[in-house]
Amino acid sequence: MAITVAPDLRAEFPTLEREGIVYLDSGATSQTPRPVLAAMEDYYTHHRASVHRGVYAVAAEATDLFEGARHRIARFVGAEARNTVFTRNATEALNLVARGVAGPGDRVVLTEMEHHSNLVPWQMTGAELLWVGLDAEGRLDLDQLYGYLEAGGVKAVALTHVSNVLGTINPVAEIAARARAAGALTVVDGTQAVPRLAVDVVELGCDFYVWTGHKAYGPTGVGVLHGRREALEALPPLIGGGHMIASVTKDGPRFAEVPTKFEAGTSAIAEVIGLGAAVDWLGAIGLDTVRAHELELTAYALEQLSTLEGVSIDGPPTAEERGGLVSFTVDGVHPHDVAEIIGSRGVCVRAGHHCAQVLMAVLGHQATTRASFSVHNTKEDVDALVAGILRVQEVFA
Ligand SMILES: Cc1ncc(COP(=O)(O)O)c(C=O)c1O
Incomplete structure (x- = not known):
């Protein structure tokens, strides 16, 4: 299924005009469209x-x-x-x-x-x-x-x-x-x-x-x-x-x-x-369109991340049960290091306890890395995330 909303919409966000930014942190704060x-x-x-x-x-x-x-x-x-x-x-x-x-x-x-x-x-x-x-x-x-x-x-x-x-x-x-x-x-x-x-x-x-x-x-x-x-x-x-x-x-x-x-x-x-x-x-844009777009990206991210050895995903296994975000941990690497190395490649993700320390204790984590999606994201953004994680694993091998 083709992604219909993302390519045109990226141009609506001035910050995303900056070269080389893959913004996967809309769960922390979204970008601001021109209107x-x-x-x-x-x-x-x-x-x-x-x-x-x-x-x-x-x-x-x-x-x-x-x-x-x-x-x-x-x-x-x-x-x-x-x-x-x-x-x-x-x-x-x-x-x-x-x-x-x-x-x-x-x-x-x-x-x-x-x-x-x-x-x-x-x-x-x-x-x-x-x-x-x-x-x-x-x-x-x-x-x-x-x-x-x-x-x-x-x-x-x-x-x-x-x-x-x-x-x-x-x-x-x-x-x-x-x-x-x-x-x-x-x-x-x-x-x-x-x-x-x-x-x-x-x-x-x-x-x-x-x-x-x-x-x-x-x-x-x-x-x-x-x-x-x-x-x-x-x-x-x-x-x-x-x-x-x-x-x-x-x-x-x-x-x-x-x-x-x-x-x-x-x-x-x-x-x-x-x-x-x-x-x-x-x-x-329509919330049904937004939802369809985020479903597709989330399903793709779940599928791609689950092919990576040493990467564990928290939360429900299917995109249908989720809003458009995915938290994960990489074996042997602190989530801040994951986010920093990925960030040095222009991919913006959030690392930390996400203001949910009770949940972190239940999950047995200190922290996780989180990618969150928005109307401007594409499958290529997910690919950039996956490439970043592979680089993290190389660095810490
Ligand atoms: C689920 C949830 N609730 C509440 C908040 C707090 O939002 P604000 O900082 O705008 O008050 C956040 C922000 O991260 C959130 O993700």
Whole structure:
């Protein structure tokens, strides 16, 4: 099957004009396509003003651009703008939810594959954490998860939609339905899912769904939280200050409605506008096309890497069960050395614990090397990765 999306799209990313770069690190942060840069420049060049507060024309234009972006960003994942909150990143959104939902005496179900962003905030609540383990191929132990729910008293289930290390796609809709039936909230970290899969947060049936702009072809500095209206209304704000109040007296504040009550201070205006352009751009390509492309590349990478002796791949064996990323280890070589040697050949991959130290301990690794795919990648990029690994093995032979 021919890859249809990649060749033209590479030209959309200015950084990739640099000679000899094979960018296989979109799981860490994606490249920024030109329309996103243009939208941000347009705001700074023609409509620079604060939003919501101004009564003059430029401020009204800025507000329209900002709130228009909120509508399109919400629609992109099947949510409503009024239930869509902007934060600094996914981490901040998950802190907001964890702090608001759980405290000492509560029971929260977490999985062993969580990024620290969806793990440390829950640890900081003082709640009792119930861990869902994994099978040998990196899938959740659903019997264990449902056992926790059946035992009762669970306040929330927090899980990632797509693992940033294993690639595993978790059955979020099924889990959310089971959690709801057991009276528990479901909090989903969709950071690695939104750029790769068609997501509809209402269909998924979760209470909170979080993602981050900079991995979804948008700028850094903006994260997104979608929630069920009642769940958002019940959640206290994390940060107080300007904009998030309806009124203030010496006795205290009366908070504004959702989403305003969560957006204290001046928003990341240009970034939200940029993210609006990113979802337009990604939507025009189509998530089905993106998924088909990443499936093909992931299947090819799994096939090629599994032919290499001394290379072990973590996570499910088939591309269908994964988002577009592959973590691996090379026998006898530290993942940082792997990434450094591959990197010296222009191939950009990530090495380390990927902010998933609990998972690393479960896998018995200190670290792994990860290649992650995006719309601009080609099979030749995977070939460059494989050639790089062969070179690593030569160096360490
Ligand atoms: C699965 C997952 N969740 C959360 C995050 C945190 O995203 P951010 O740093 O934008 O808050 C990441 C980033 O690596 C991630 O991969």
